[in-house]
Every structure is written in C-alpha cells, then in structure tokens.
Amino acid sequence: xxxxxxxxxxxxKNIPVMMIYxxxxxxxxxxxxxxxxxxxxxxxSVSKARVAFxxxxxxxxxxxxxxxxxxxxxxxxxxxxQEILQDSLYYRKINYVLRIPQNFTADFMTGADPKVIKxxxxxxxxxxxxxxxxxxxxxxxxxxxxxxPGISQEKIKSQVLSDMAEETEVEMxxxxxxxxxxxxxxxxxxxxxxxxxxxxxxxxxxxxxxFNDPIIKQRNSCSPFSTTKINLQIFLSILLFTFFxxxxxxxxxLTFAIDEIPNFNTKYYVLNSLIFALTSSALSYxxxxxxxxxxxxxxxANVVTLGSSFISGVFIPxxxxxxxxxxxxxxxxxxxxxxGNRMISMLxxxxxxxxxxxxxxxxxxxxxxxxxxxxxxIVSKKKRSV
Amino acid sequence: MIVEVxxxxxxxxxxxxxxxxDLEVMEGEIFGLLGPNGSGKTTAINCILSLLKFDNGxxxxxxxxxxxxxxxxxxxIGIVMQEVAVFNELTVYENIDYFCGLYITDKSExxxxxxxAIAFVGLGDFKKFYPKKLSGxxxxxxxxxxxxxxxxxxxxxxxxxxxxxxxxxxxxxxxxVELNKNGATVIYTSHYMEEVEQICxxxxxxxxxxxxxxGTKEELKEMISLxxxxxxxxxxxEDTHMNFFKTMENAVSVDYDGKFLVMKFQKGNSNLEQVxxxxxxxxxxxxxxxxxxxxxxxxxxxxxGKELRD
Numbered sequence: 001x002x003x004x005x006x007x008x009x010x011x012x013k014n015i016p017v018m019m020i021y022x023x024x025x026x027x028x029x030x031x032x033x034x035x036x037x038x039x040x041x042x043x044x045s046v047s048k049a050r051v052a053f054x055x056x057x058x059x060x061x062x063x064x065x066x067x068x069x070x071x072x073x074x075x076x077x078x079x080x081x082q083e084i085l086q087d088s089l090y091y092r093k094i095n096y097v098l099r100i101p102q103n104f105t106a107d108f109m110t111g112a113d114p115k116v117i118k119x120x121x122x123x124x125x126x127x128x129x130x131x132x133x134x135x136x137x138x139x140x141x142x143x144x145x146x147x148x149p150g151i152s153q154e155k156i157k158s159q160v161l162s163d164m165a166e167e168t169e170v171e172m173x174x175x176x177x178x179x180x181x182x183x184x185x186x187x188x189x190x191x192x193x194x195x196x197x198x199x200x201x202x203x204x205x206x207x208x209x210x211f212n213d214p215i216i217k218q219r220n221s222c223s224p225f226s227t228t229k230i231n232l233q234i235f236l237s238i239l240l241f242t243f244f245x246x247x248x249x250x251x252x253x254l255t256f257a258i259d260e261i262p263n264f265n266t267k268y269y270v271l272n273s274l275i276f277a278l279t280s281s282a283l284s285y286x287x288x289x290x291x292x293x294x295x296x297x298x299x300x301a302n303v304v305t306l307g308s309s310f311i312s313g314v315f316i317p318x319x320x321x322x323x324x325x326x327x328x329x330x331x332x333x334x335x336x337x338x339x340g341n342r343m344i345s346m347l348x349x350x351x352x353x354x355x356x357x358x359x360x361x362x363x364x365x366x367x368x369x370x371x372x373x374x375x376x377x378i379v380s381k382k383k384r385s386v
Numbered sequence: 387m388i389v390e391v392x393x394x395x396x397x398x399x400x401x402x403x404x405x406x407x408d409l410e411v412m413e414g415e416i417f418g419l420l421g422p423n424g425s426g427k428t429t430a431i432n433c434i435l436s437l438l439k440f441d442n443g444x445x446x447x448x449x450x451x452x453x454x455x456x457x458x459x460x461x462x463i464g465i466v467m468q469e470v471a472v473f474n475e476l477t478v479y480e481n482i483d484y485f486c487g488l489y490i491t492d493k494s495e496x497x498x499x500x501x502x503a504i505a506f507v508g509l510g511d512f513k514k515f516y517p518k519k520l521s522g523x524x525x526x527x528x529x530x531x532x533x534x535x536x537x538x539x540x541x542x543x544x545x546x547x548x549x550x551x552x553x554x555x556x557x558x559x560x561x562x563v564e565l566n567k568n569g570a571t572v573i574y575t576s577h578y579m580e581e582v583e584q585i586c587x588x589x590x591x592x593x594x595x596x597x598x599x600x601g602t603k604e605e606l607k608e609m610i611s612l613x614x615x616x617x618x619x620x621x622x623x624e625d626t627h628m629n630f631f632k633t634m635e636n637a638v639s640v641d642y643d644g645k646f647l648v649m650k651f652q653k654g655n656s657n658l659e660q661v662x663x664x665x666x667x668x669x670x671x672x673x674x675x676x677x678x679x680x681x682x683x684x685x686x687x688x689x690x691g692k693e694l695r696d
Contacts, residue, residue, distance in 0.1 A: 002487030006473065013475045210473065218437050219471035219532075223488035224457035 003230050007207050007237030014206050018199055018245075025195040026252060049126035050093065052078045052085060055100040061108060061141065062100050064157030068137045068164050069098075072129040089121055096120045096130050105153065108138075109145065136164065185260040186345040188253035189269045193276060193334050194309040196249050200280040201287060201301040203241050207234060208288030209297065238281055246277040268344040272362055276337040279365045282372035283333065289379045308334040318342065333368040336361045387449065388413050388540055388571045389434060394443035396429050396595075403429040405595040407443070411540075411573055416566050418586030419575040420682060426595035427575040428468055431544050434573075435465060447540070461489055464538030464570075468545045470529045472517050479504065479513040482531050489536035503535035506561060523554025530558065534565060541565060542573045547581060559585055579682040591686060598689050603682065610688040612638060612680045613653035616661055619673035620647050630664060 051073040055062050066075075076094050078084065088094045099117040107114040116134060120127045140160045144151055210216065211234060220230055250273045254261055287304065291297050309315055311325050312334035318326060329335035340361035346354050389411040396404040404426045411417045419427045432438040434445055436454045445452040447459045472481045482500045490496045504510055507527040517525060526546060534541055543562065547555045563585055566572050576582050582589055583603050590600045599606050613636070623642050631640045636651040651657050658677050665672055686692075 002484050005487075006476070006484050009480070010473075010475045210475065215467065215469045215471045216473070218432075219465070219467060219485075220488070221437055221454070222435055222460060222463065222465040223485070224461040225488045226455070226457060 001233055001236075003225070003233035004237050007234055008240075010207055010210055011203060011237070011241055014203065018203065021195055021199050021202075022248065022252075025191070025249065028191065030256075047126045047129075048072055048074045049095045049124065049130045050074050050076050051096040051098055051130060052076050052080075052088070052094045053098050054080050056102040057100065057105060059105040060153040060157045061105045064141075064161055065100070065134065065137050067157075068161060069130065069133050072126070072133050085119070089119065092121070095124050096127050098130070098134075108141070109153065111145070140164065185253070185257035185263070185266065185269060186341050188256050189250075189273055189341050190314050190338050192249050192253050192273055193312070193314045193337050194305055196245065196273075196277060197280045197283070197308070197334070198301055198305040199245050199249075200242055200277070201284040201304065202298070203245065204238050204281060204284035205288040205291070205297040205301070206294075207238065208285070209292075209294060212289070212292070238285070242277050242281045246274060250274070265344045265347045268347060268358060269341060272337060272340040272344060272358075272365075275340075275362050275365045275369075276333065279333045279337075279369040279372070282369040282376070286372045286376045286379070289376050308332045311335075313338040313342075333365050336364045336368070340365070387411070388447065389417075389573065390444075390446040390449075391430070391434065392444045394430065394433055394440055394445065396426075396433055396438060396440045403595050404433065404440070407592075407595075407597060409590060409597075411571060412588075413571050414566070414569070415587045416562065416572040416574055416585050418582035418589040419573065419592060420577070420579060420582045420589055420686075421592035422577050424594075425577075425592040427577075427592055428544055429595075430592070431542055431573070431575060435463070435542065461536075462539040464533045464536065464541040466530050466533035466541070466543040466546045468548065470517075470525050472525070472528055472532060474517050477514050477516055478509055478520070478528055478531075481517070481528060482535050485532040486535040489538075499535050499537065503531040506534070506564075507531040508557065523550045523557075526550050526554065526558065530561065534570075537570075539570060540573070541570050544575045545577070546574075547576070547578065555581075579686070583682055589682070591682070591689070593686070593690050599685065606682060606685045607680050608653075610680060610685050611652055612650060612684050612688060614651045614657055614677055614679065615684075616649045616651070616658060616675070616677045618647040618649070618661070618665070618675045619645065620670060621645070621673070622671065623647060627664075627668065627670060631661070634660065 049072060051069065053066060053069070053073075053075050055066075073096070076088075078088055078094065085094075085097050089097065097119040101114070101117060104114045104116070118131075120130075137160055140163055141156050144156050144159055148155075211220075211230070221227070250270055253273070254266070254270075260266065283304075287300055288297070291300050308329070311321070311329040312318075312332055313321055313326075313329070314334060318335075318338060321329070326335070340358055343354050343358035343361060347358060349355065387410055389409065391407055391409040394404050394407040394409075395402065407426075407430055409430070419430065421427050429438065433440045433443075434447065434452065436445075436452050436456065447456070448462065450456065450459055452459060473484065476484060479500065482503050483496065486496050486500050486503070490499060504513060507530055509524065509527055509531060512520060512524060512528075517528065520528060526549075530543070530546060533543070541562075546562075547558055550558065559581060562572060562574065566585075574582065574586060586603070588600070588602055589606060591598050591606070599609055601609070620642075628640065628642060631637065631647070631649055634649075634651075634657065636654050636657060638650040638652055639648075640650075641648045649657070649661065656677075658675075662675070664670075
C-alpha cells in the first residue's frame with residue numbers, strides 16, 4: 001500500500017499545524033468550563049428590600065399592607081427627614097421609601113383610587129417585589145370591597161392576608177429525564193463542528209494538493225498502479241485520518257463534559273459527530289479538487305469553517321439567529337449538525353417528533369456527504385477529460 | 387521491437403504538435419529524440435506513455451497496444467520526466483522506495499533495489515535528505531533513481547539533464563549508458579545534440595512535430611553534403627590567400643572573422659594537408675588549427691535552414 005503509507009507520512013508531517021487547532025479547541029473548551037456558570041439551581045429565594053415605611057394614619061387596612069409587605073421587606077427605622085432619606089437612598093442604607101398619605105384609607109373605602117407615595121432606587125429587583133406586593137394587596141382589597149358591600153376594614157385585612165398567604169407549590173422540572181443539566185455536552189459537540197471541519201479540510205487538502213500536482217499525477221499514471229487503486233488508498237487514508245481526528249475531538253468533548261457521559265443521549269451526540277465527520281471529509285474532498293495551492297486552501301478552509309459556524313449556530317445559539325440567516329445556513333451541513341445536537345439535547349426517548357427530527361438532521365448530513373462526493377466525481381471527471 | 391509508433395498525430399486546436407510520426411525502437415538500443423524546444427519530443431513521449439490522448443495513429447510497446455490501462459506494459463517501463471517528480475515530504479530514500487513500491491510489492495526485494503538505485507546515482511550520502519535540501523544536479527539524479535529503481539526493460543528519459551551542471555550531466559550520461567549495457571532499452575530526448583551524439587545508437591530529429599531525419603549519427607551526417615570543417619587561427623589574412631582558399635576544390639564556404647578562418651568542404655578527401663602546405667609555403671603566421679567532421683547541428687542546419695538551438 002505505497003500510496004496509503006505515503007498519505008500517512010504526509011499527515012505525520014503536518015501534525016504540528018494540526019496540533020495548533022487541537023490546542024485551540026482544548027483552550028476554548030477549558031475557557032468555557034471555567035467561565036460557564038453552573039445552572040443546577042432548582043429554586044430561588046426572594047431577596048428583601050430595605051424599606052422606610054411612613055404612615056400618616058393608622059388603620060387596619062394600612063396595618064394589613066405593612067404585614068403583607070413584611071415578607072419582602074425589612075423595615076428600617078429612620079428619621080422622616082427629606083435630606084436623611086435622600087442620603088440613605090444614595091448610600092443604599094434603604095432601597096425604598098413608602099409613605100401612606102393622610103385619608104388614604106377613607107378614600108380607598110369610598111371606592112376612590114388613592115396612591116401611596118414611593119421613592120426608590122431605580123433598577124433594583126427587590127423593589128419590584130415590593131411594588132408587586134403593594135399592588136397585589138390593594139387589588140385584592142378592592143375586589144373584596146367591590147364584591148361585599150359594607151365590608152369592614154378588619155375583615156378586608158384578614159381576608160386579603162389569608163389569600164396572600166396561600167402558596168402554590170412550584171417544582172422545577174428538568175427539561176428531560178436523561179439529558180444535559182448544564183448544556184456543556186451540547187456546547188462542546190457544537191463547537192466541535194468548527195475545529196473538526198477545519199482540521200479535516202486542512203488534512204485532506206494537504207494530501208490532495210500533493211496528489212493533484214500535475215507532475216506527480218502524470219508520474220503515478222505511468223506506473224502499473226491503477227488510478228482506482230491510488231484513489232482508493234488515498235480515500236482509505238483520509239478515512240483513517242477522519243476517524244482519528246474524530247476519536248480525538250469527540251473524546252475531548254466527552255472528557256470536558258465527563259459528568260454528562262452517563263446520560264441517555266450521549267451516544268446520539270457521538271453518532272451525530274461521526275456523521276458530521278464523514279460529511280466534512282466529503283466536503284474537504286470537493287474543496288481540495290477545486291482549489292489549487294496551499295495558501296488558497298488555508299483561506300478557503302477559514303472562510304468555509306468560520307462562515308458556516310457563524311451562521312449555523314456553532315458560536316451563537318440558533319435561537320438568536322434571524323430566520324433569514326438560518327434559511328441560508330440550512331444549505332450547509334453544519335446547520336444540520338447543530339440542529340441535530342439541539343434535538344439530541346431535548347431527546348427523552350427513542351421515538352417521537354424530537355427523535356424523528358434528530359434522525360432527519362443526521363440523514364440530511366449524510367445526503368450532503370453523498371452530494372459532495374458526487375460533485376467531486378463530476379469535477380474529477382471534467383478535469384480528466386480536459 | 388520494443389516501441390512501434392505509426393502515423394501518430396496529436397493536435398492542440400489548430401496546432402499540430404506531432405505530425406504523422408513513425409517511430410521504431412529496437413531492443414537494446416539507446417534511441418535519441420533530438421529537436422529544439424517545442425519540436426514535439428515530450429508530446430510524442432506522453433502519447434507513447436498514454437498520458438495524452440492522440441488524434442490519430444497506433445502505438446505498440448513490447449508488441450502490445452499501449453493504453454492507459456495497459457498495466458502489464460507499464461510495469462516494465464521506467465520514466466524519468468522532464469520536470470522532477472518527487473515528493474517534498476519524503477526523504478531521498480523514501481521517495482525512491484515509494485516509486486519502486488508502485489512496481490515491486492515484495493519488501494525485501496524492494497529494499498535491495500532501492501539501495502542499488504541509490505548507489506547507481508551516487509546519492510548514498512543523501513539518503514535522509516529532503517528534496518528541498520538537494521542541489522539541482524542531485525535532484526535530477528534522484529528523479530532518475532525514482533524512474534529506474536525497479537529495473538525496467540524500457541527506460542524513457544525526457545530531457546533529464548536540463549539545468550544540470552556539467553559534472554552531474556556527465557554522471558547522468560554515463561549512468562544511462564550503463565543502464566543500457568545492463569540490458570535496458572532507452573529512449574532519450576534532448577535538445578543538446580552533444581548528449582545525443584555521445585550516447586545514442588540511433589537518432590530521430592524532430593522539428594515542428596515532424597520527423598526530419600532518422601538514423602545513426604553517421605547515417606545522419608551522410609545525409610548532408612557537408613564534409614570536413616577546418617578552423618585556422620590567423621591574425622592577418624590577405625585577399626590573395628582568401629581567394630586561394632575559396633577556390634579550393636570541394637570548398638563550400640570560407641569565412642574569416644579577423645581571428646579565425648573557417649573553411650567548410652564537401653564530403654570527400656581530407657583537405658587538411660593542402661591547407662597546411664599553402665599556409666607554410668606562403669609563411670602565413672597561424673596559431674591553432676583543427677579539423678572536425680559535421681555535427682548533428684550541421685545536419686539540422688542543412689535540413690531546416692536554422693540552428694538546433696534557435
């Protein structure tokens with residue numbers, strides 16, 4: 001197998017260049033791990049706002065409001081002085097100043113819509129809870145007032161507080177029973193598209209550039225080694241290189257998301273990446289048969305890999321890309337690889353629409369591979385007939 | 387017969403690169419294809435090797451029709467192309483091993499052949515060198531080693547000495563003669579008439595895709611009317627002396643450039659004695675004198691009206 005051995009030697013010679021990209025992949029992956037925020041929270045606790053509460057009247061309705069607010073507010077004793085309050089807000093000693101004006105209760109009970117007076121720090125999340133609580137208390141009180149004519153303030157207070165004490169049990173469910181909790185596996189397999197495609201294009205083109213050299217081609221044609229045999233051995237070496245690169249990169253992706261390996265959908269990520277590897281090989285074969293020269297090849301490899309990765313959702317989630325961009329991207333195998341990964345991340349069982357969509361994403365990638373292969377054959381035949 | 391070509395025609399659009407070429411190469415000979423650049427030598431070779439489709443004609447090698455799929459024929463052909471066809475990614479040894487491996491599958495036999503080829507071209511000290519580290523001459527030698535390592539019956543060398551220093555050129559030419567002595571039939575193309583004259587047993591001269599003459603070098607020289615050429619270094623030449631030389635029997639042309647008197651004669655007897663007698667008797671002061679028989683360039687000049695290297 002002289003051609004096969006020669007190809008392996010050429011691959012070996014180009015290992016340093018490939019290592020740069022393997023290194024890049026590892027570096028970005030490590031960066032991702034260290035930068036990614038763990039998203040394994042299954043609940044949350046409400047933070048309390050520091051509220052300065054002033055009331056110019058003391059009625060059961062206002063007392064009820066203060067009681068209901070206690071859940072979301074720490075009441076701070078502070079002098080009711082404009083300057084002191086401003087300073088306290090500025091230095092974040094308090095977040096919220098709530099003032100109940102005189103005749104608030106009387107006006108409320110007669111059906112008017114009196115306003116509480118508030119001063120707060122803009123953009124504070126905890127203040128939003130205070131606002132919601134005030135609104136909720138007063139809206140519920142108004143409902144009782146409207147529905148039960150002559151209802152007393154005491155009654156309103158007790159009913160509203162009792163209603164507001166009702167809690168609904170909320171359970172944080174995982175998106176699926178077996179899939180990723182952190183999304184790291186999906187991220188690494190998506191990112192694999194960029195590194196993988198580049199390495200494959202570069203590796204395959206290095207071989208093809210050597211064998212497509214007209215002098216070498218002529219020299220090989222003079223030998224008793226048939227063109228079919230030569231092509232077959234080149235193809236075998238490319239397959240071996242693809243397989244080796246796939247093992248390394250998929251292995252790295254799995255290593256980086258090691259906690260997620262036992263998940264049900266891991267095998268589908270691996271399968272999807274293997275199919276993408278074959279498609280990338282076929283694409284590389286086509287590019288190599290069209291492009292002459294190493295410099296042009298590097299440029300094309302960059303344009304193809306970066307371009308397709310950007311518009312197909314490798315770096316930016318597909319959800320954030322416009323419909324138009326995704327439509328264009330759907331003419332690229334990378335789009336279907338990323339889509340396949342997305343389906344795999346949502347996969348819960350070996351059937352159903354998500355599973356079907358995942359399978360069709362894989363089949364479309366295989367279709368691309370077949371198409372690229374046929375195109376390469378056509379290009380080669382055309383070149384031979386010239 | 388090793389190679390037989392009949393009525394070969396190869397056109398590139400309107401340009402006829404090879405025009406009705408007939409060629410026969412006998413076993414054991416070194417057959418030279420001589421012609422200026424663009425005369426159709428390489429095109430003819432590429433047609434013989436089935437690297438090019440041709441428009442008309444018939445080609446047989448080892449008595450069998452040649453085709454791109456004639457692998458049983460190709461296994462006995464060694465080719466040294468005009469341009470160096472080696473892999474920059476492989477060392478000298480690996481390159482020869484690769485090309486030998488296209489013909490010889492047995493590993494131990496191949497190893498022996500590769501070593502022999504390396505020794506033959508004198509690249510023993512450069513086995514581990516990559517082609518980029520080799521000089522032009524060494525690179526040409528590597529190219530030859532890659533072409534002949536499998537010990538083919540027919541070796542085709544297409545201008546193997548282009549851009550090679552004289553020392554390497556002599557080494558290459560000696561090697562080709564040795565290969566021939568070892569039993570290989572050789573087709574050698576060149577536009578250097580001295581090389582072809584030096585090593586080829588039979589020569590075909592091509593010009594503009596057409597065969598203008600074929601034969602041994604003696605036969606080719608017989609084809610022309612030109613015979614001896616005498617060159618005399620003289621520093622002064624009077625008209626009376628010039629007239630004498632011009633009127634000598636068999637004189638074809640006499641030219642004096644102020645330093646050398648060049649006299650060309652028709653084929654026949656030697657004229658040197660008569661020239662020397664005249665020079666001595668008239669006390670003409672002269673430096674060097676030498677005589678030579680017509681070269682292939684003279685043959686080419688007389689047939690085509692132009693120099694071989696024009």
